[in-house]
Structures are given as C-alpha cells and as structure tokens.
Amino acid sequence: MTTDFIYDLSIKHAPDAGGHFEANGTLFGGRFAAETLMQPLQEIEQAFTDAWADPEFHAERLDLLKNYVGRATPLYHAKHLTAEVGGAQIYLKREDLNHTGAHKVNNTIGQALLARRMGKKKVIAETGAGQHGVATATVAAMFNMQCDIYMGREDIRRQAPNVFRMKLLGANVVPVDSGTATLKDAVNEALRVWVANCEDTYYIFGTAAGPHPFPLMVRQFHTVIGQEARAQCLEQAGKLPDVAVACVGGGSNAIGLLHPLQDDDIRLVAVEAAGHGLESGEHAAALAKGKPGIIHGSLSYLLEDEEGQIQGTHSISAGLDYPGVGPELAAMMEAGRLELDSATDDDALQAFQVLTKAEGIIPALESSHALAAGMRIAANMQPNQIVLINLSGRGDKDLNTVMDKLGFQDDTQGVST
Amino acid sequence: MSRLPEVFKRCKSEKRAALIGYLTAGDPDVNTSKDLLLTLAKQVDILEIGMPFSDPAADGPVIQAASERALASGTHISDVFKLAQTVREANPDIGIVLMGYANTPFVLGFDNFSKQAVSAGVDAVLLVDIPPEEGYLCDPIFKQYGLDRILLLSPTSTDERIKLANKHASGFIYYVSLNGITGANIGEMTSIRQKVDNIRTHTDLPVCVGFGVKTPQQASEVAEFSDGVVVGSHFVGQIPAHARESQNMTTAINHAAQAMKMAIQA
Numbered sequence: 001m002t003t004d005f006i007y008d009l010s011i012k013h014a015p016d017a018g019g020h021f022e023a024n025g026t027l028f029g030g031r032f033a034a035e036t037l038m039q040p041l042q043e044i045e046q047a048f049t050d051a052w053a054d055p056e057f058h059a060e061r062l063d064l065l066k067n068y069v070g071r072a073t074p075l076y077h078a079k080h081l082t083a084e085v086g087g088a089q090i091y092l093k094r095e096d097l098n099h100t101g102a103h104k105v106n107n108t109i110g111q112a113l114l115a116r117r118m119g120k121k122k123v124i125a126e127t128g129a130g131q132h133g134v135a136t137a138t139v140a141a142m143f144n145m146q147c148d149i150y151m152g153r154e155d156i157r158r159q160a161p162n163v164f165r166m167k168l169l170g171a172n173v174v175p176v177d178s179g180t181a182t183l184k185d186a187v188n189e190a191l192r193v194w195v196a197n198c199e200d201t202y203y204i205f206g207t208a209a210g211p212h213p214f215p216l217m218v219r220q221f222h223t224v225i226g227q228e229a230r231a232q233c234l235e236q237a238g239k240l241p242d243v244a245v246a247c248v249g250g251g252s253n254a255i256g257l258l259h260p261l262q263d264d265d266i267r268l269v270a271v272e273a274a275g276h277g278l279e280s281g282e283h284a285a286a287l288a289k290g291k292p293g294i295i296h297g298s299l300s301y302l303l304e305d306e307e308g309q310i311q312g313t314h315s316i317s318a319g320l321d322y323p324g325v326g327p328e329l330a331a332m333m334e335a336g337r338l339e340l341d342s343a344t345d346d347d348a349l350q351a352f353q354v355l356t357k358a359e360g361i362i363p364a365l366e367s368s369h370a371l372a373a374g375m376r377i378a379a380n381m382q383p384n385q386i387v388l389i390n391l392s393g394r395g396d397k398d399l400n401t402v403m404d405k406l407g408f409q410d411d412t413q414g415v416s417t
Numbered sequence: 418m419s420r421l422p423e424v425f426k427r428c429k430s431e432k433r434a435a436l437i438g439y440l441t442a443g444d445p446d447v448n449t450s451k452d453l454l455l456t457l458a459k460q461v462d463i464l465e466i467g468m469p470f471s472d473p474a475a476d477g478p479v480i481q482a483a484s485e486r487a488l489a490s491g492t493h494i495s496d497v498f499k500l501a502q503t504v505r506e507a508n509p510d511i512g513i514v515l516m517g518y519a520n521t522p523f524v525l526g527f528d529n530f531s532k533q534a535v536s537a538g539v540d541a542v543l544l545v546d547i548p549p550e551e552g553y554l555c556d557p558i559f560k561q562y563g564l565d566r567i568l569l570l571s572p573t574s575t576d577e578r579i580k581l582a583n584k585h586a587s588g589f590i591y592y593v594s595l596n597g598i599t600g601a602n603i604g605e606m607t608s609i610r611q612k613v614d615n616i617r618t619h620t621d622l623p624v625c626v627g628f629g630v631k632t633p634q635q636a637s638e639v640a641e642f643s644d645g646v647v648v649g650s651h652f653v654g655q656i657p658a659h660a661r662e663s664q665n666m667t668t669a670i671n672h673a674a675q676a677m678k679m680a681i682q683a
Binding site for chain 1 (some may be wrong): 470471472473474475479481485488493494513518519520521523524525542545546547548550551553568569570571573574578582587593595596597601605
C-alpha cells in the first residue's frame with residue numbers, strides 16, 4: 001500500500017472576482033452569458049467556493065480519485081523512446097491510465113460531486129472526441145444521475161466506440177446537426193438546453209473554457225496532474241523537468257499539467273493541432289493563428305474571420321478540433337509564460353506509431369500531438385535534461401481512424417497453416 | 418440621440434404598448450431582406466435587426482436557420498449597416514435596434530461598430546451575451562455615441578440583478594418571458610405579469626416582453642401589462658414557409674405584423 005499523495009488545495013493565480021485573467025491590458029475569460037444563465041452560474045460559483053473550503057468535499061473527491069480513478073497516475077521514464085529520439089530524457093505523465101482512459105474524469109468527478117451538493121438530479125455535457133462524454137456518463141452512472149450528452153453528428157461518426165460506451169453507461173447521446181456538427185456546435189446546443197432547464201440540470205463543462213467559474217473550476221480539478229508530476233519528477237529524477245509539454249484543444253489537460261509548474265523555472269509548451277499545416281487554413285491552432293474573440297461565455301483566442309464569424313477547424317483528433325481555447329492559457333501566452341508549438345495530423349500519426357512500438361503504449365491522437373512536439377524538443381536538448389509530456393489519454397478510441405489513415409490490412413486472414 | 422424615448426412616449430399617448438419586430442439582416446439574402454425589413458418597419462414601432470452570427474447559442478432553431486441563410490448567402494456586417502440605413506431613410510421616426518452576439522462588435526472594435534451604427538441611424542444595441550458585468554467593453558462607448566444599451570432580464574433574474582440591469586440599461590428593459598431560447602413556447606402569463614410588475618418596482622425604463630410571443634392573442638395579453646411586445650421567430654418563420662416566392666414572403670410578413678399590431682391596439 002502506498003501513502004496517499006498530498007495535494008495542495010490552495011487556489012493559486014486566481015482570476016479576479018468576475019473570472020478575468022488579465023494579461024497586457026486584456027481581460028481574458030469573464031462571464032459572457034445570456035441573462036438567464038447568470039444566476040445559475042453564480043450559484044455554481046458559490047457552490048464551488050463552499051465545496052472547495054469543505055474538507056469533506058475533498059475527502060470524498062480524493063478518495064474517488066484514488067480508489068475509483070486510480071490516482072496518482074504514474075510518471076513513466078520512457079527510456080526506449082528517449083533512446084530512439086536521442087536527446088533529453090522523456091518522462092510521460094500517464095493520464096491514459098485513469099479510469100475511462102483519459103484525464104477528463106478528474107473534472108467530471110469534481111463537478112458531479114458539486115451537482116449532487118446542489119441537489120441537481122440531471123447532468124448534461126458536450127463532447128468532441130467522446131472522452132468527456134464517457135467521463136461524464138461514467139460518473140452519472142455511479143452517482144445515479146440522468147445524463148444527456150450533446151455530440152456533433154460528425155464526431156459521432158468519427159468516434160463510434162465512445163458513443164457506444166456512453167450508451168452502455170446509460171447516457172442519452174443527442175446528435176447535433178447545427179453549424180459544423182462538431183464540438184463547438186455541441187457546446188451551443190448544450191447551452192441552449194441548459195438555459196431552458198437550468199433549475200434541475202447541471203451542465204458539466206468539459207474543458208477549462210466557458211463562462212466563469214468553469215475555467216477556474218475545471219483547472220482546479222485537473223491540477224492533480226501537474227502537482228503529482230512535479231513531485232514524481234523530483235522523486236525519480238532528483239530535479240524538476242526542463243520542459244513540460246501538453247496538447248491543447250480547449251486546454252484542460254494542458255492547464256492541469258502546466259498551472260502547478262508555472263512558478264518554477266520550467267519551459268511550458270502548448271501544442272496545438274496544425275491539421276494539414278498551419279498555413280493550410282485547415283487546423284485548430286487558436287493560439288497560434290487566432291485572435292481575441294468571445295464565444296461560449298468567455299473572451300479568449302479564437303479562430304474567426306475578420307467579421308467575427310467562427311471558422312471551421314480541422315484536426316485528425318476530434319478532441320482538439322475546437323476553434324477556441326481556455327482563457328487562462330490565452331492569458332499565459334499573452335504574458336509570455338507559454339510557448340506555442342504545433343503538430344500536424346501526419347506528425348501526430350507518426351508519434352502515435354513511434355510511442356506504440358517503442359514503449360508498448362498506444363496514445364490518444366490528442367496526446368500524440370504533445371508527443372510529436374515533445375520528441376522534437378527533446379531531440380534538440382541534452383541527455384541530462386528532462387522533457388515531461390502529458391500523455392492525456394489512451395488511443396483505443398482512435399484505432400478506427402488510425403486504421404483508416406494507415407490503410408491497415410488484416411493479413412492474418414486467409415493464411416493457411 | 419436615440420429615438421426610443423420618443424417612440425415610447427408616442428405609444429403611451431396612444432395608450433398602447435409598442436410593437437417590436439425582429440428579422441435577421443440578410444435573411445434569406447440581402448436584397449430580399451431589404452424588402453422584408455422595409456415591410457416590417459411600416460408596421461412596427463421598433464425594428465430589431467439581427468446581426469447574423471455563426472454560433473447563435475441563445476437562439477432556437479428558427480433564428481439559427483435565419484443566421485445560417487444570411488451567412489450562406491454572403492451577408493456581411495457592412496450589409497447589416499446598409500440595411501439599417503435604408504430602413505432609417507424610409508422611416509425617420511421608428512426605433513432601430515441592432516441585436517446580436519458580442520463577438521460581432523468586439524472583433525470590429527466597439528468604437529468602429531458604434532460609429533457605423535449611429536451613422537446608419539441605429540438607436541440602440543442589444544447583445545445577448547454581454548451582461549452588465551461585462552459592460553466595461555461597450556457601455557462607455559455606446560454612451561459616448563448616444564446608443565442605448567438594451568439589457569435582458571429573465572425569470573432567473575433576482576432583485577439584485579434587476580437593480581444591476583437598471584443601472585446599466587437604457588432605452589428599455591427586455592424581459593425574456595421564459596427560461597429558454599428564442600422561439601420557445603411562451604411562459605405562463607400570470608407569472609410573466611408578476612415578474613414585469615416586480616421589475617417595474619426597480620426601474621423607470623419601459624419594460625418590453627419577448628421570447629415566445631407567437632399569436633395575436635398572446636401579444637394582446639402581454640400588451641396589457643407591458644410597454645412593448647417583441648415578436649421575432651413568428652416573423653422570421655414566414656421566410657422559410659414562403660421560400661419559393663419572395664413576393665409571398667413580403668405579404669406573409671406584412672399580414673403577420675398587421676395582425677400583431679391590431680391585437681396590441683385593441
């Protein structure tokens with residue numbers, strides 16, 4: 001039996017009272033919501049503040065994270081991958097080993113506990129890759145809550161295994177056909193449904209974006225990632241990493257890893273989905289290629305045209321296929337604390353295969369973006385340095401996509417013995 | 418200067434509520450939209466012109482589809498201002514409100530947006546996703562240009578929020594009759610009336626009611642206790658219903674608006 005990990009429960013780098021993260025005179029974040037949602041959002045904020053100050057809330061949350069989710073997740077020194085890349089030591093934070101296969105459950109456990117405290121019997125959520133949907137459906141099953149998951153029709157097609165998982169878990173998966181039928185439209189639809197049902201329904205927002213208090217709250221629930229990784233790295237390597245790398249769609253795994261590291265002398269790297277290339281116009285790199293805008297309740301970087309219409313995005317990974325990004329990451333970038341990097345679809349596919357063969361770990365396509373950039377960064381560093389990469393999820397859900405792309409042929413068929 | 422105070426004064430002297438009609442600019446295309454807006458403008462006291470947006474998260478299917486039609490047919494924000502100006506030139510006395518989402522003026526720049534709005538003859542702006550708390554972005558600039566800032570209140574608005582809205586709003590208060598999106602079914606009339614009465618204890622601004630007013634009967638009931646009745650989805654819905662023939666569209670909107678107008682004056 002291992003000793004329990006001791007988490008720091010203080011709230012560091014809090015936004016202002018209105019949920020704004022200030023950088024260079026711009027107030028990122030905030031609460032750009034319809035009037036009907038203002039009171040429900042204030043109630044969630046109050047419930048979160050009360051819960052966070054309540055030792056019983058944390059006792060139950062941390063017990064579930066340990067015994068239900070399997071935290072602390074390991075930090076793995078990927079020696080074979082390191083040897084193959086040649087350069088800095090690569091350490092992987094194994095969020096893929098969480099129950100449900102990704103970091104998302106850290107947040108859904110926290111918010112479901114909050115929903116229960118608030119007396120809500122029903123939860124709704126949006127999902128892109130389906131990981132947040134699965135994580136929400138999972139906790140809804142455990143807490144015996146009714147659960148509706150909004151998912152773009154295009155994503156339902158791309159992520160069939162996760163759709164089936166959600167249904168098995170008892171959730172109702174509602175296809176969204178409006179707009180581009182992807183994650184951003186699923187958020188719009190979930191917001192519409194929430195407005196009409198805010199009295200008995202809790203909206204479990206899936207990333208560190210949206211109206212205040214979601215960016216703060218989702219971050220706090222995910223800082224377990226960075227807190228553990230920091231301590232584990234010190235313990236295993238005797239020092240902190242030189243670079244920490246995470247993929248960014250909305251940015252929940254990135255803020256979870258990077259937030260607890262920002263006061264250390266560590267390079268923090270956010271890897272966005274470059275799709276077919278940053279210059280192709282077909283990507284999801286909101287920080288690199290977007291500009292400030294307002295969508296889904298907060299002010300942040302956004303892929304939009306010159307009249308503020310939100311642009312369609314492209315990424316091989318549905319979880320990164322989102323035109324916005326969490327406001328705190330935007331503020332960190334604006335303040336110069338965050339380095340930007342990106343990986344194309346092809347880079348991610350390549351990294352996916354490299355890790356699988358080198359270490360016997362099949363990463364999610366989202367995480368493969370972080371791997372691709374992390375390996376590139378490590379290759380240009382010294383062996384006595386450390387690159388920490390957040391392996392935010394496992395790749396089982398992506399096997400169909402990868403099979404498609406690699407033209408997989410089942411050559412075990414028809415072979416006579 | 419905003420014409421809204423004059424509009425409400427006029428309606429009051431005629432002992433009736435104002436009729437406020439909404440259409441999305443550029444729906445189904447800029448040219449047809451011009452005819453439709455000009456037609457509706459003749460029947461209403463205040464015209465709300467929707468600025469099409471790619472992600473209208475506060476709108477129901479009818480107005481979402483309107484935004485999609487407008488954008489698909491190539492409507493730009495410059496067209497929205499031009500349409501407003503055309504309506505203004507033909508209707509010197511009505512109120513004109515631009516309605517939409519924060520990102521449109523934010524990306525354009527609130528100063529630039531306000532300048533163009535005022536020069537097109539717009540009186541007020543309603544941005545559904547800029548609550549009083551985020552008004553720092555637009556309030557000082559709208560004030561400087563003399564544009565009224567319409568704020569929404571809803572069944573979930575507490576007394577504290579009603580007071581906050583009163584502090585930041587001008588022109589009128591737009592009471593959303595239900596917890597929901599545009600075009601849903603109207604809430605229960607008694608509770609709407611109670612809430613409107615409650616709002617009146619906190620504000621001297623006219624209180625108008627919208628979201629879900631679809632029949633002349635409903636309009637007439639709402640008109641009894643409010644200063645204005647907002648009709649949106651019901652007018653917008655005439656466009657796809659008469660998609661084959663734009664002449665029929667104009668006629669349908671004209672008839673629908675006349676029916677609402679009569680209901681309010683009765």
